[in-house]
Amino acid sequence: MDAAYIANIEIVGTCNLRCPACAVGNYPDGQRQLGSLGGTMPLARFEAILDKLALESPVPKEQLFVALYSWGEPLIHPKIDLLIRATKERGFQVGVSSNLNYGNHLEKMMLAEPTEVCISLSGFRQATYGRSHRGGDVEIVKSNMQRIAEIREANDLDTKIIVAYHLYRHNCGQDLFEMAELADRLRFTLNPVWALLLPLEKLLAARDGMIAQADQETVANLLLHPDEQFAIARENLDLKGGCDLQSKRIDVDVDGAVRLCCATFERGTNIAADFLDQSLDDLHRRKERSKLCDDCMGCGANRIFMASDIDRWMEIGGPRIAAQGYLNNAGLGRLDAPDLPREQNLQAELIAAHHADDRRRYEAAHAALARRLRLKYGYDAIAFSAFRSRLTQRSDAAKVWRRGFHGPLDPLRLYFAQNRAARRFGLTPTLHGGDDLHDLLALARNWDEGDTRYQATAQEIGDHCRRLLDRSAVA
Ligand SMILES: C[S@@+](CC[C@H](N)C(=O)[O-])C[C@H]1O[C@@H](n2cnc3c(N)ncnc32)[C@H](O)[C@@H]1O
Numbered sequence: 001m002d003a004a005y006i007a008n009i010e011i012v013g014t015c016n017l018r019c020p021a022c023a024v025g026n027y028p029d030g031q032r033q034l035g036s037l038g039g040t041m042p043l044a045r046f047e048a049i050l051d052k053l054a055l056e057s058p059v060p061k062e063q064l065f066v067a068l069y070s071w072g073e074p075l076i077h078p079k080i081d082l083l084i085r086a087t088k089e090r091g092f093q094v095g096v097s098s099n100l101n102y103g104n105h106l107e108k109m110m111l112a113e114p115t116e117v118c119i120s121l122s123g124f125r126q127a128t129y130g131r132s133h134r135g136g137d138v139e140i141v142k143s144n145m146q147r148i149a150e151i152r153e154a155n156d157l158d159t160k161i162i163v164a165y166h167l168y169r170h171n172c173g174q175d176l177f178e179m180a181e182l183a184d185r186l187r188f189t190l191n192p193v194w195a196l197l198l199p200l201e202k203l204l205a206a207r208d209g210m211i212a213q214a215d216q217e218t219v220a221n222l223l224l225h226p227d228e229q230f231a232i233a234r235e236n237l238d239l240k241g242g243c244d245l246q247s248k249r250i251d252v253d254v255d256g257a258v259r260l261c262c263a264t265f266e267r268g269t270n271i272a273a274d275f276l277d278q279s280l281d282d283l284h285r286r287k288e289r290s291k292l293c294d295d296c297m298g299c300g301a302n303r304i305f306m307a308s309d310i311d312r313w314m315e316i317g318g319p320r321i322a323a324q325g326y327l328n329n330a331g332l333g334r335l336d337a338p339d340l341p342r343e344q345n346l347q348a349e350l351i352a353a354h355h356a357d358d359r360r361r362y363e364a365a366h367a368a369l370a371r372r373l374r375l376k377y378g379y380d381a382i383a384f385s386a387f388r389s390r391l392t393q394r395s396d397a398a399k400v401w402r403r404g405f406h407g408p409l410d411p412l413r414l415y416f417a418q419n420r421a422a423r424r425f426g427l428t429p430t431l432h433g434g435d436d437l438h439d440l441l442a443l444a445r446n447w448d449e450g451d452t453r454y455q456a457t458a459q460e461i462g463d464h465c466r467r468l469l470d471r472s473a474v475a
Pocket residue numbers: 015019021022069070071072073074097098099118119120121164166193194195196197198
């Protein structure tokens with residue numbers, strides 16, 4: 001999400017799953033009520049909260065992101081479409097994060113066109129997924145992913161769809177690989193997320209050496225043990241920098257009560273009984289005065305929730321991921337896994353090979369990227385339309401580009417990369433030099449899309465690309 005301020009509003013006070021790393025799953029029956037109230041937020045309360053946010057927002061309204069969840073499953077809400085529409089009407093961004101096991105309201109949720117839908121999961125096969133998404137069925141999730149993709153395409157929706165793949169020790173191999181393939185095929189953005197022990201209360205207890213027997217297995221399955229996370233956080237404590245969860249977020253529960261932050265679960269830590277009774281400024285002042293925040297920042301737990309030390313985490317966690325066979329650790333990024341067969345990673349490899357003056361490596365990267373582009377878009381969707389979209393910004397392809405494609409998945413770049421490499425390696429390019437293409441692009445720019453001359457030129461551009469995608473490298 002691209003936002004300066006986030007308001008988490010809990011529209012459903014319960015969840016259909018019991019993930020063991022989440023508070024909803026790791027508080028036993030009888031204790032879950034410490035944090036989960038159950039029930040759903042009425043539309044009127046939701047709108048009152050939005051109206052107050054509109055009056056008090058510390059940022060321009062288009063930079064305020066309303067997340068319809070904290071510790072609940074938003075897709076259960078029978079009026080989710082109305083809640084999304086009400087948020088958009090006020091000019092805010094709006095996002096849903098869902099385990100996607102409950103699909104009854106899927107269509108109307110999508111048709112309300114939220115800014116973002118995040119699909120949280122942790123495996124491709126049930127044996128993997130079911131361990132960390134307890135009570136969930138990954139086959140239902142996958143079929144709902146397909147439905148979402150179809151609804152988005154059929155209705156030409158701009159909603160960005162993110163697959164938040166929770167990374168554990170048990171699921172970074174073949175499962176991650178296959179989920180990356182599926183996400184690519186559906187044109188979703190894969191976003192690997194390091195699974196943490198939630199909520200804050202449990203993390204602080206773990207810091208003090210108290211991990212409940214029932215949580216031991218979950219903790220052992222994390223890529224980084226909380227002890228390791230705290231040790232790294234302590235190294236960087238003097239970096240300070242405050243806490244974004246404290247200063248740039250507000251979290252409202254299903255009954256209107258205000259949580260200290262989105263990492264806290266137990267209602268005993270709440271800072272106000274009703275969001276509507278306090279000014280946003282006052283609420284932030286309460287957060288700043290919170291003893292729990294002092295404790296949290298004092299040991300760097302906030303750095304864990306903000307993933308502030310991800311580069312250091314990688315040094316320890318990377319080899320553990322690599323041990324699962326599919327990733328080599330080198331440079332696994334902030335949220336990315338470069339060895340996954342995604343365009344941006346393949347393109348990075350292409351460019352690196354070019355700079356390294358390594359022709360063999362370059363050809364392998366080029367072949368892999370060309371294959372990926374072909375597989376994902378087919379010829380016409382990418383080779384032809386991608387160029388058109390660059391020219392007009394109003395073609396169908398331009399809309400496709402808008403929808404959350406991250407990274408350079410652009411055959412034009414591939415084309416120029418090929419020509420650069422041809423020069424570097426002293427080879428003859430299989431295609432004409434870049435000049436031809438430049439001329440064609442310049443020509444096409446003169447005409448309207450409906451013009452037959454435009455179409456003829458665009459067709460020629462498409463042919464260039466088609467040849468490009470058919471060749472693996474230079475001759
Ligand atoms: C608690 S969930 C509630 C929303 C919804 N039920 C879901 O799972 O997406 C809120 C966010 O926390 C993330 N999340 C859940 N468990 C996590 C964990 N153990 N570590 C890191 N993030 C987690 C989810 O991906 C989701 O975006």
